[in-house]
Amino acid sequence: MQDSLSQTFSALADPTRRAMLARLSQGDANVSDLAKPFLNEMSLPAITKHIQVLERAGLVTKTRDAQYRPCKLNKDALRDVADWMEQYRAFWEASFDRLEAYLKTVAPKKKPRGKKNVRKK
Amino acid sequence: MQDSLSQTFSALADPTRRAMLARLSQGDANVSDLAKPFLNEMSLPAITKHIQVLERAGLVTKTRDAQYRPCKLNKDALRDVADWMEQYRAFWEASFDRLEAYLKTVAPKKKPRGKKNVRKK
DNA sequence: TCGTTAATTAACATATTAGTTAATTAACTA
DNA sequence: TAGTTAATTAACTAATATGTTAATTAACGA
Numbered sequence: 001m002q003d004s005l006s007q008t009f010s011a012l013a014d015p016t017r018r019a020m021l022a023r024l025s026q027g028d029a030n031v032s033d034l035a036k037p038f039l040n041e042m043s044l045p046a047i048t049k050h051i052q053v054l055e056r057a058g059l060v061t062k063t064r065d066a067q068y069r070p071c072k073l074n075k076d077a078l079r080d081v082a083d084w085m086e087q088y089r090a091f092w093e094a095s096f097d098r099l100e101a102y103l104k105t106v107a108p109k110k111k112p113r114g115k116k117n118v119r120k121k
Numbered sequence: 122m123q124d125s126l127s128q129t130f131s132a133l134a135d136p137t138r139r140a141m142l143a144r145l146s147q148g149d150a151n152v153s154d155l156a157k158p159f160l161n162e163m164s165l166p167a168i169t170k171h172i173q174v175l176e177r178a179g180l181v182t183k184t185r186d187a188q189y190r191p192c193k194l195n196k197d198a199l200r201d202v203a204d205w206m207e208q209y210r211a212f213w214e215a216s217f218d219r220l221e222a223y224l225k226t227v228a229p230k231k232k233p234r235g236k237k238n239v240r241k242k
Numbered sequence: 243t244c245g246t247t248a249a250t251t252a253a254c255a256t257a258t259t260a261g262t263t264a265a266t267t268a269a270c271t272a
Numbered sequence: 273t274a275g276t277t278a279a280t281t282a283a284c285t286a287a288t289a290t291g292t293t294a295a296t297t298a299a300c301g302a
Contacts, residue, residue: 002134009134013127014260018205025212031279046261048280053259067269067278075213078206082213084139085203091146092196092203135290152249167291169250174289188248188299 004058005084008077011057016042017050021059024073031062031069125179126205129198132178137163138171142180145194152183152190 002010011017020034035047051071054060058077062069123131132138141155156168172192175181179198183190 003136005139006134006136009130010259013123013130013134015124015127018126022208025209032277035279042260043262044279045263045281049260052280069279073212075215078209079213082206082210085199085206087143088146088199089203091194092200094196131289153247156249163290164292165249166251166293170290173250190249 004077005080008057008059008081011053011059012081014050014053017054020050020054021073024060024071028070028072031071034071125198126201129178129180129202132174132180133202135171135174138175141171141175142194145181145192149191149193152192155192 012021016038019037023029023034023037031047031051034051035044038047051060051062055062059074060071061074062071064070133142137159140158144150144155144158152168152172155172156165159168172181172183176183180195181192182195183192185191
């Protein structure tokens with residue numbers, strides 16, 4: 001058995017499942033609602049399995065309403081991912097700043113004073 | 122062949138690989154540097170494979186320096202994940218605010234992060 | 243040149259994932 | 273009650289992921 005963050009990332013590593021989450025972010029939906037966009041690509045049991053993966057990952061909670069199974073997005077697991085990402089925010093934002101800084105040196109018709117490769121060791 | 126966001130999430134769905142990224146966020150490292158914390162759990166070829174997964178996902182770039190293979194973190198793939206997350210930000214932040222509001226009405230002192238199943242970091 | 247270190251490749255075992263079709267459960271409705 | 277709809281379970285297949293050990297490649301340094 002995996003740790004839960006791994007399970008969450010694993011569940012996110014599939015476009016069908018991410019599309020389901022996107023759908024659920026618009027509002028709760030039954031299994032058949034979630035299935036509809038994919039029934040030309042795969043069977044209903046396949047859909048059931050995808051939803052089960054999302055459930056086990058804690059991303060989705062499925063309840064019962066007569067013969068329907070309303071599903072809702074579960075914020076906690078998404079927040080765990082966001083929290084993990086947070087430790088890298090400075091990192092990827094820095095590179096964006098660097099790109100922006102670079103573009104500023106280039107866009108004005110000034111001579112780009114580029115010194116890129118610093119030899120290590 | 123998978124879409125690239127799926128490949129990235131898939132690469133993140135492993136604690137060994139996430140630990141490698143954490144290490145690389147502190148600075149570039151050779152394969153053997155990355156391997157060191159794990160050599161009691163798995164073999165060097167296993168490490169090589171993990172790094173290859175990170176490379177294919179675009180999360181890591183490996184270069185050459187004599188017999189060494191310095192690796193560096195690649196911000197772009199991380200940013201892709203962050204961008205995807207962004208569409209859900211309002212969603213999980215809303216629920217956090219709700220929790221915070223709730224906790225303020227109940228226990229104005231502490232603010233525990235409640236979790237259904239134990240999520241290991 | 244020889245031995246050592248760094249890292250990869252090859253070949254293989256095993257587990258997990260993602261899908262299938264067929265059967266089943268459960269609740270509604272005419 | 274019989275038929276229909278919603279969804280799951282069972283049994284199976286094929287592909288991919290993750291690890292192993294043994295062999296190999298490549299560069300350094302005494």
